[in-house]
Amino acid sequence: MSKPPVGVNRTGRKLGQKVKKGKLKASSRRWIERHINDPYVQRARLEGYRARAAFKLLEIDEKHKILDGARRIIDLGAAPGSWSQIAAKVTDSTDADPRVAAIDFLEMDPLPGVKILQMDFLDPEAPEKLKEAIGGTPDLVISDMAAPTTGHRQTDHLRTMHLCEVAAHFAVEVLGEGGHFLAKTFQGGTERDLLNMLKQNFRQVIHIKPAASRAESVEMFLLAKGFKGRAAIEAGAEAEA
Numbered sequence: 001m002s003k004p005p006v007g008v009n010r011t012g013r014k015l016g017q018k019v020k021k022g023k024l025k026a027s028s029r030r031w032i033e034r035h036i037n038d039p040y041v042q043r044a045r046l047e048g049y050r051a052r053a054a055f056k057l058l059e060i061d062e063k064h065k066i067l068d069g070a071r072r073i074i075d076l077g078a079a080p081g082s083w084s085q086i087a088a089k090v091t092d093s094t095d096a097d098p099r100v101a102a103i104d105f106l107e108m109d110p111l112p113g114v115k116i117l118q119m120d121f122l123d124p125e126a127p128e129k130l131k132e133a134i135g136g137t138p139d140l141v142i143s144d145m146a147a148p149t150t151g152h153r154q155t156d157h158l159r160t161m162h163l164c165e166v167a168a169h170f171a172v173e174v175l176g177e178g179g180h181f182l183a184k185t186f187q188g189g190t191e192r193d194l195l196n197m198l199k200q201n202f203r204q205v206i207h208i209k210p211a212a213s214r215a216e217s218v219e220m221f222l223l224a225k226g227f228k229g230r231a232a233i234e235a236g237a238e239a240e241a
Ligand SMILES: C[S@@+](CC[C@H](N)C(=O)[O-])C[C@H]1O[C@@H](n2cnc3c(N)ncnc32)[C@H](O)[C@@H]1O
Pocket: 050, 051, 053, 054, 076, 077, 078, 079, 080, 081, 082, 083, 084, 103, 104, 105, 106, 119, 120, 121, 122, 144, 145, 146, 147, 148, 163
């Protein structure tokens, strides 16, 4: 992908637009102004993506090549669906031969080639349903899940970290050898135990802050590359015992 479209208006819409003072609260007005002036929002509209989040995945892939050769992808926290759009494209997924399974507790508009489950990923039945939906071994598990905000920063942080942890354990359970796991996390928030678990199971574990992730946000991404495979891990554990 080319450089981020900072300050460039490729949609024909002006950047730097202001929302008139009126009945809106100042915080809502600031949110709307930031949204309509965000070059990634405009670019998503132009390129047909459902969310600006698409560019986070594309930027990460540009550097770390996680989509290359992916044949089956599971997308956790998928709505409105821009990561699933990319996943369906790279896997050549079709409704007749679906290669992408997506889950979100929010409703998501249908996408060709994507099996959508509207349910909570933390529901004990979700892992089995996702495995059934993907119909084969996935080589990529991506999670952009963020817990709904409560207004209490620490609670929100802990809840999103919990989602990341459950997603990581799910990835280790379902991925094929050589597969990758990408998940949203928070700056300084990844627990040592989770990092250790990932380092045992993957060849490389790194934190990434893509340019499309807002600078003021504490959001980061955790990428675990090259799953060693369950047989290798079990053999290692037996040798240690
Ligand atoms: C940042 S959005 C994802 C955007 C998406 N990657 C895209 O490209 O369109 C995060 C999503 O995670 C979902 N989410 C959060 N917690 C979840 C859970 N426990 N189970 C399922 N989805 C969850 C939210 O409903 C929200 O739609």
